[in-house]
Amino acid sequence: MRELFEDRHGVESALILKEYALTPAYYSTDVLHREAELKEIAEAVKPLLYGRQPENLFIHGDSGTGKTTCAKYVSRKLEEQSGNVKPVYINCWQSLTRMSAYSKIALAIETMLPRRGWAIDEGLDRITEAMEKENVRVLMVLDELDGLFFQHQEWLLYDLTRINSEKPLFCVIAISKDKNLLANKDIRIKSSVRLKDLEFKHYNAAQIADILEERAKISLRDGSYNRNVLDACAARAFARESNARLGFEFLWRAAKIAERGNRSKITLEDVKASAERTLYDEKAPKRVEDLGFEFMNASLTDEERLILSILKNGEKTSSQLYAAFCKKMTRSSRSIRNYLSRLEIKQLVRIETVPDNGSGFSTRKIRLNIGVGNET
Ligand SMILES: Nc1ncnc2c1ncn2[C@@H]1O[C@H](COP(=O)(O)OP(=O)(O)OP(=O)(O)O)[C@@H](O)[C@H]1O
Numbered sequence: 509m510r511e512l513f514e515d516r517h518g519v520e521s522a523l524i525l526k527e528y529a530l531t532p533a534y535y536s537t538d539v540l541h542r543e544a545e546l547k548e549i550a551e552a553v554k555p556l557l558y559g560r561q562p563e564n565l566f567i568h569g570d571s572g573t574g575k576t577t578c579a580k581y582v583s584r585k586l587e588e589q590s591g592n593v594k595p596v597y598i599n600c601w602q603s604l605t606r607m608s609a610y611s612k613i614a615l616a617i618e619t620m621l622p623r624r625g626w627a628i629d630e631g632l633d634r635i636t637e638a639m640e641k642e643n644v645r646v647l648m649v650l651d652e653l654d655g656l657f658f659q660h661q662e663w664l665l666y667d668l669t670r671i672n673s674e675k676p677l678f679c680v681i682a683i684s685k686d687k688n689l690l691a692n693k694d695i696r697i698k699s700s701v702r703l704k705d706l707e708f709k710h711y712n713a714a715q716i717a718d719i720l721e722e723r724a725k726i727s728l729r730d731g732s733y734n735r736n737v738l739d740a741c742a743a744r745a746f747a748r749e750s751n752a753r754l755g756f757e758f759l760w761r762a763a764k765i766a767e768r769g770n771r772s773k774i775t776l777e778d779v780k781a782s783a784e785r786t787l788y789d790e791k792a793p794k795r796v797e798d799l800g801f802e803f804m805n806a807s808l809t810d811e812e813r814l815i816l817s818i819l820k821n822g823e824k825t826s827s828q829l830y831a832a833f834c835k836k837m838t839r840s841s842r843s844i845r846n847y848l849s850r851l852e853i854k855q856l857v858r859i860e861t862v863p864d865n866g867s868g869f870s871t872r873k874i875r876l877n878i879g880v881g882n883e884t
């Protein structure tokens with residue numbers, strides 16, 4: 509069936525110029541509608557430039573509200589401003605050890621750690637010495653901070669803020685979706701890192717449309733979309749906990765639908781159809797082509813991806829899930845439970861414990877955590 513792949517859009521698209529700019533991996537250089545938040549982050553980290561004490565921040569807010577975007581933006585600007593401040597970005601769900609964190613810092617400040625056999629404290633001492641000697645400071649972004657606690661690596665927060673140096677060497681920006689993440693955590697850590705709270709509120713629909721417009725200019729051909737199309741995508745994202753990332757997904761899918769129909773303009777009908785084909789829709793079809801943008805964003809292991817793909821077709825009890833999992837990968841039930849807990853903390857699945865028909869036992873029911881909103 510050669511004709512299956514033969515269409516005129518294989519190489520050059522009539523509509524999409526730069527598809528990458530509509531994916532979750534893309535971080536634009538411009539940040540819209542977050543002036544106050546950017547200013548607050550900048551004010552907090554600015555003292556690092558002058559060897560004074562910065563304020564450490566805890567940024568929290570729902571998914572797709574621009575937390576990572578803003579932290580990366582300020583990091584970039586700070587680096588441009590002074591060669592003496594180096595940003596280090598860590599996603600705490602990626603496997604994180606003392607060694608790996610110190611290696612990242614060492615790389616950023618261009619100092620060498622011994623290849624092997626170094627003691628942990630020795631690593632930090634080397635880094636501190638090099639920073640003092642070269643007059644270098646580090647802005648540490650700890651994104652998805654939940655992963656740090658889940659992997660019992662919270663020492664990192666403690667260590668970085670208790671380094672014995674006359675001048676402050678580190679500023680920490682910690683980020684999480686969960687505003688209560690630190691509520692019941694060890695007071696020794698909280699009192700040494702002293703994080704200041706910064707909430708990222710939801711965008712309104714017009715703000716999401718502006719953000720989409722900036723991206724559409726880069727990614728789509730002139731004249732292939734209009735503001736009504738962007739407004740329609742934005743309204744659908746707004747209805748789903750105001751997640752800007754979903755706006756990009758709706759726009760991207762709408763563009764694909766128009767492209768497949770050999771049309772050079774995206775219509776409101778395409779947007780409507782695009783929203784019907786995502787996991788976020790109330791009436792999600794039984795078979796979806798792939799996991800949506802929201803699921804592509806988080807740093808997921810192969811095991812977590814497998815669990816999500818099993819749940820794509822609907823809710824499962826834990827035993828159904830384990831059975832389906834073990835057909836594809838061999839893992840102990842304990843480690844599968846562990847992956848499930850990670851997904852629950854990342855707010856990608858919901859787990860509900862329900863009593864089982866008078867048997868005295870309870871069953872766990874697991875399903876994708878899909879932001880469902882009212883259709884507009
Ligand atoms: N103010 C903005 N200006 C430009 N693009 C933005 C803005 N806010 C969000 N975006 C875009 O929306 C998407 C989601 O933003 P981002 O990843 O920063 O959200 P987040 O709050 O970190 O979400 P999560 O909690 O899921 O990690 C990204 O593609 C980002 O480029």
Ligand SMILES: [Mg+2]
Nearest residue numbers: 575576577651
């Ligand atoms: Mg983020």
